[in-house]
Amino acid sequence: MLADTLFGFFALYILTKVLGKTQISQLTAFDFISAIILGELVGNALFDDNAGVLQIAYVLFLWGALLYITEIITQKFKGTRALLEGSPEIVIRNGKMIRDVMKKNKLDVNQLQHLLRSKDVFSVREVEYAILETNGEISVLRKSDYQNPTRKDMKLSPMEVNLSTMVINDGEIIYDNLEEKNLTEEWLMEQLKEQGFDKVEEVFYAEYLKDEELLILPFVNRGKPKH
Structure with missing residues (x-):
């Protein structure tokens, strides 16, 4: 067995x-x-x-x-x-619900509203198009009045996009990530001391992002609470 x-x-x-x-x-x-x-x-x-x-x-x-x-x-x-995987279906077109498509996919208004809320859309009036995907999720294209402006919309120059990197996890240094970012353990310890931490074991999570202060989250449940 x-x-x-x-x-x-x-x-x-x-x-x-x-x-x-x-x-x-x-x-x-x-x-x-x-x-x-x-x-x-x-x-x-x-x-x-x-x-x-x-x-x-x-x-x-x-x-x-x-x-x-x-x-x-x-x-x-x-x-x-x-036939085998299904195909996406447009359930809202030009701001209007398509009842026949919703009925075909066994989707009622309450379920549609739930799916919209999962995309941070709390009113159908904000939606230009909504597509029901084959996995049951919904993709939403908002009306122009409800879309967030981009840097291009505001005619601002592009900015460099950097990816954050975890350097401490559960009190342990992630040396591979340090090496990938050309960082040293000495640099990391200096950053910890600047924020009042003497040991790596005091840190639950630390995240590095270029040109930003090191994000440090301590163990909140370790040891006795301070009064």
Whole structure:
């Protein structure tokens, strides 16, 4: 039983890597149902006294092969994507809800409002277009009056965009990230002391951003509270 469980675990892990599904939010309805069925098949095989490693491997290989073939088909033959993965649907066009499309996708007004709020849109009047994606999320294009102005809109010169880097995590220095940013441990310790920290172990999280002060978050639950 232990060997079967370990084999099933590692086989599922390898299969998910091969299929390339990394985020639940990216799964279509077909992918989600396939994952449930795959888990059910493996689970039933594990608790079947007559099933061993070979039977589990067969189940994984067969279902995994079917999913992989489906992925290849959708990549090579564009016409199959709408059938197997679904297609995006415009549910708001020119500021107006399209009732037929909403009904087709079993989407009522309350559900649509919930999806809009998840995009920080609290009124339909702000929306020019809204597209229901194949994974159930919604993409929103606001009306021009409700869009945030960009630097280009305000005729400001472009600014350099820098990516923040974690340099301390859970009281430990991330040396690879320091090296990537050409920073030293001595520099980091100086930054900590400037903000009142004597040891790295006092810091839960520290983030470096070029031309900005080092962001330092201490352990808030460690030790006794100060009075």
